[in-house]
Amino acid sequence: MIRALLPLLAAIAALLPSPAFAYWEYGHETVAQIAYRNVKPQTRVAIQRMLARSSMLETPECPARTIEEASVWADCLKKLGPRFSYTSSWHYQNVNVCKPFDLKSACRDGNCVSAQVERDMKLLKDPKVPLRERIQALAFLIHFVGDLHMPLHAGDHDDLGGNRVRAAYGIYAPERLNLHSVWDGWLAERAISTPPSLVRLYPQAERTPIMAGTVEEWSRESWTIARDVTYATALGGDPCGPTPQRVRLDEATIERLVDPSRLQVVRGGLRLARLLDEALG
Template identity: 40%
Template sequence: MCWAQPALAWGEYAHRLTGSIAWNQLTPAARAEVRRLLRAEPGLQTPECRITSTEDASVWPDCVRGQYRDRFAFSAPWHYQNINVCEPFDVAAKCWNGDCVTAQIPRQQAILADRTRPAHERLQAFAFLVHFVGDMHQPLHLGDKSDLGGNNVRAAFGFKSPERMNLHRIWDSELAERALTEPPAIAPQRITLAQRRAFASGPIDTPARVGLWAREAWDISRNVAYPELQGTPDSCPIPDAARRDLPRGMVTPDYVAKATPAVRDQVTKAGTRIALLVNEALASRPRRR
């Protein structure tokens, strides 16, 4: 398993790819409004974390959490939602006071759509919306076994030992980079109209739609991310005795083969769905309900 070390992580490579996919699918009216909002970037007062494009917006929320930790600590729980894969899916679980990714996506879309707000506030909402839709499509930002979405599950990946790695990081970085750089490359301009319609289908109501999309990611964590990991308990939930001395798991070539299509699909869906939500928010005329 001589796998190349990735240069970029989900927080960079995959997020930027979702941004590219989304930009390619924005309507002319939405593109014009995004360009206008980008001119308000100085109002964010985050010079270490620039937003000059949709791709920049896709990684801005992670950047400001590192560069401006005190100012943006409030947003930390907005990037994920630990919904237990050992219980029936509940989109409202682990979302106290709306501090979770599925609650924040509709909220940020509403702020972006509100043309009475200052442009820099709407630009911040745009960045949050683009980023959070990407985060929600990473299965271990939704699925959980009381292990912080796989952060507490040690796992080896190639030459990287489990002492250095965990399952969440592998899906964020090593696995994502490998899956997304294998040919054929995902070309934003080549996503077909049929794919776009399929990925965007579902309820008109944004919270209901987000719940449906979250369920898809949660299913991948339940059916692939956890049970396919070699060397870890497959029982659900993990027995307390096993949890205290959890065996070190291993990401095998078979695991990668099963996970790769899911990673590629999730990134393509995320970009398409970002465009759907942004197009709705920035339509020249408000969408009737």
């Protein structure tokens, strides 16, 4: 039934505007919802109290009244022009998958996603920081942990995280589609929509190993997935091989990528929960 509807769905999708948000709204909102379900009760109360004061951010075009709204706030800022243009490089880190992992070079002066996650944690933990800045740090943290777990925000093949690689997603292949937008949106939405729901309270035995580690270790993990899964799949097994004129992900390939994509969303959500508990709980 689903296969029979694919041509119709592709035709409808072709009429839609290209996605405006990194990891799309669905991906970021799901990461945030997983975190919200798995934080301590006192952390949940603290989040609610802070976001209830989010009007202090003075971004009425980009509300952050709920954790779902906060999860896409950092992307919404892009439409505000020069006011927040300095944050554009905070959403990713272009660490070359064909060279040894080198986060330091990719994060000069703190202008990368992992450095901003650590910065936001310091601001949130410090009660001496003005409330407005802590609310902003909270919204940024919720978003950037999601970005860190999208592999093409963590790994690069001299192609701006797949943005320069034209791609076909099943039968859907408009000119504007690229490898980054496939993983950022189409694949993420398919993965999240695949049952069972990812938004649930995870048992401690399942949470503990996922929540372990440092931000740098999570960065290396996402970078490894970019190399061994994202690029290896797209480039015929060799992540450092030549890039074809257009990468083609057929239905069988897409089905194989659903589980790795789902796992990254879960990791992002549970690790965000850990960070929020550390900062606010």
